[in-house]
Amino acid sequence: MVPTPVIESEVLKDVNVLGRLNPQSRKILSKEASVFLAILHRTFNARRKALLERRQIRQAELDKGASLDFLPETKHIRENDAWRGPPPAPGLQDRRLEITGPVDRKMVVNALNAEVWTYMADFEDASAPTWDNMIGGQVNLYDAIRKQIDFKQGEKEYKLRTDRVLPTLIVRPRGWHLEEKHFVVDGEPMSGSLFDFGLYFFNNAEELVKRGRGPYFYLPKMESHLEARLWNDAFNLAQDYIGMRRGTIRGTVLIETILAAFEMDEIIYELREHSSGLNCGRWDYIFSVIKRFRQNSQFILPDRSQVTMTSPFMDAYVRLLIKTCHRRGVHAMGGMAAQIPIKHDKAANDKAMDGVRADKLREVRAGHDGTWVAHPALAPIAAEVFNKHMPTPNQFHVRREEVEVSANDLLNMNVPGQITENGIKVNLNIGIGYMEGWLRGVGCVPINFLMEDAATAEVSRSQLWQWVKHGVTTAEGKKVDKQYVLSLLKQQAEELERKGPKGNKYKLAAKYFATQVTGEEYAEFLTS
Numbered sequence: 001m002v003p004t005p006v007i008e009s010e011v012l013k014d015v016n017v018l019g020r021l022n023p024q025s026r027k028i029l030s031k032e033a034s035v036f037l038a039i040l041h042r043t044f045n046a047r048r049k050a051l052l053e054r055r056q057i058r059q060a061e062l063d064k065g066a067s068l069d070f071l072p073e074t075k076h077i078r079e080n081d082a083w084r085g086p087p088p089a090p091g092l093q094d095r096r097l098e099i100t101g102p103v104d105r106k107m108v109v110n111a112l113n114a115e116v117w118t119y120m121a122d123f124e125d126a127s128a129p130t131w132d133n134m135i136g137g138q139v140n141l142y143d144a145i146r147k148q149i150d151f152k153q154g155e156k157e158y159k160l161r162t163d164r165v166l167p168t169l170i171v172r173p174r175g176w177h178l179e180e181k182h183f184v185v186d187g188e189p190m191s192g193s194l195f196d197f198g199l200y201f202f203n204n205a206e207e208l209v210k211r212g213r214g215p216y217f218y219l220p221k222m223e224s225h226l227e228a229r230l231w232n233d234a235f236n237l238a239q240d241y242i243g244m245r246r247g248t249i250r251g252t253v254l255i256e257t258i259l260a261a262f263e264m265d266e267i268i269y270e271l272r273e274h275s276s277g278l279n280c281g282r283w284d285y286i287f288s289v290i291k292r293f294r295q296n297s298q299f300i301l302p303d304r305s306q307v308t309m310t311s312p313f314m315d316a317y318v319r320l321l322i323k324t325c326h327r328r329g330v331h332a333m334g335g336m337a338a339q340i341p342i343k344h345d346k347a348a349n350d351k352a353m354d355g356v357r358a359d360k361l362r363e364v365r366a367g368h369d370g371t372w373v374a375h376p377a378l379a380p381i382a383a384e385v386f387n388k389h390m391p392t393p394n395q396f397h398v399r400r401e402e403v404e405v406s407a408n409d410l411l412n413m414n415v416p417g418q419i420t421e422n423g424i425k426v427n428l429n430i431g432i433g434y435m436e437g438w439l440r441g442v443g444c445v446p447i448n449f450l451m452e453d454a455a456t457a458e459v460s461r462s463q464l465w466q467w468v469k470h471g472v473t474t475a476e477g478k479k480v481d482k483q484y485v486l487s488l489l490k491q492q493a494e495e496l497e498r499k500g501p502k503g504n505k506y507k508l509a510a511k512y513f514a515t516q517v518t519g520e521e522y523a524e525f526l527t528s
Helices: 005-011 023-028 031-063 072-079 105-113 131-145 192-210 225-242 264-274 282-292 312-327 346-366 376-389 421-439 454-469 482-499 506-514
Strands: 015-017 097-101 118-122 151-153 156-158 168-172 179-185 188-191 216-219 250-255 275-280 332-337 370-373 445-447 450-452
Touching: 005 031, 015 031, 023 131, 031 179, 031 188, 031 192, 031 225, 072 264, 097 105, 097 376, 105 118, 105 131, 105 151, 105 156, 105 376, 131 168, 131 192, 168 192, 179 192, 188 192, 192 225, 225 250, 225 264, 250 264, 264 275, 264 312, 275 312, 282 312, 282 332, 282 454, 312 332, 312 346, 332 346, 346 370, 346 376, 370 376, 421 445, 421 450, 421 454, 421 482, 421 506, 450 454, 454 482, 482 506
Parallel strands: 097 118, 097 370, 118 168, 168 216, 216 250, 250 275, 275 332, 332 370
Antiparallel strands: 015 179, 151 156, 179 188, 445 450
C-alpha cells in the first residue's frame, strides 16, 4: 500500500525527525516509512500510555500489601483445552540454539556466522538506545537480510558465510516503557517499541517472505495479556497496511516479569495466530520480583549468585512455562548462558563451561525446546547437549501434565543463602560497570567473564535498594544502610576509575547509580 502524495503530506504534518540522518539511514527512514510510523503512533500510543499507567496502579496495590493470583476473569481461557497456537513459521520449527546480542554491524555478521539456529538482534537490553545505535541497527539488519553487510575494519574483513543456511533472524524491539525521542508525532515522542517494530517490518517484511522466512520478533517486558493484545493489534494493522496475510508475523514473548507469569495462557491466547511461544527471561524475572515486591520484607533475596534456576520461585516459573507452551503447541525457550571464555586460565574456563553444560542439560531435560547463548564459543556446548537429548526439532510432545503450579509456588521466596559484603561489592561493580558502558553508548559489557546487560544491572541495583530499605544484616554482622553502601560504592568507583582506560565515565556512572541504591528513590527502569 503506497499513500498518495496528498495523503502522505497530511499524515506527515506535525511529524519531526530530530536525529541526524545520513544517506543509508534516509533510505531506511523514508517518507513512506515515516507515514507508517506516524499511523502506528496515532493508532496505539494512547493505549500504550494507559497500560503503563495500569502498571503503576498495580504497583500501588502491591505496595499496600496486595498479593498476586491467576485472574478469575480469564479462567475460561486457562481451562479451555481446545485452543492452540499456530504451527511454527518457516525457519522457526527448530530453535534449539539462539544467539543474542546488539545490532552493531560486527555483531550482526558474527551472530549470523555462528553455529546456531536463530539470532535475536537486540534493540533492547543489549543496546544503549542512542539514535545512532537504533537507526544504525536498522540499516545493518536491512543489509544483512539482503546479504550486503560485508565490511572491513582495519585489516580485518567481516563477511557472511556462504557454506550454510544462515540462522533465522528474530528482532527484539524496545519495551513498551521506552520512547524514541528523536521521532516526534504531534508533539509526542514515539514509542520505542513501535518505532523499532514498525521500521523493521516496513522495510523488510516482504523481502523476508521472499527469502523463505518472515518478520519475527521477541517481545520484552510485558506485564499483562492486555499488553500482548496491543502487540497483536499492531501486528494486524501492519500486515493489513502492506497487504500481507495475517499470521505472517510471529512474536515470542519473554516472560520476564512476575505479573506476566500469572498470565501465560492469556498472553499466548491474545497473540494466537502470531504466537511463537514464550521464553524464560531469567535475569529480568528476578529483577521484576524484587521491583514489584520491594516494599515487602518477605521478598528479600540473598546474594545474586545464590539465586539460581533451582530456587523455588524460579523452578515453579520454568515448569509452568513449559507446561503452558506445550499444551498450546508453541515453543518453550530456555534462558541465557552469559559466560565469556576465560582465555588465560584453563581451569577457570573449564569450570565455567561445565556450568554452562549443566545449565543446558537442566533445560533440555525439563522440556525446553531451545536455549540462548551470548557468545559464539558457547554454541558448541549448548548444541551438543540439545542435540543429544532432543533428537527432534522441538519437544512439544513433552506435555508435563504432572506439573501443578500454584500462586504460592510462584511467590515462594524460600531461597537458601546469605547476604555478604562481597555480594554488595559484586552488585556495585556490575551496576557501575554497566552504567559506565551505557553512558558511552554501549549496551552490554563484559564484567568478570560474564556478559552483563540492562537486566543484570537491574538485579544489582534492585537488590542493593532492597537490602538498604529493609536494613538487612550481612553474614559478617554489618547492618546494610545508606552510609555503608555509599562508602562501598565510592571505593568500587574509585578503583574502577583508576584501572579503567583514560576518559572513562566511572565517576559519572557512580553519581547516577548512587541515587538508586539507598532505599529511597527508585526509578521504574534504569534505562528510562
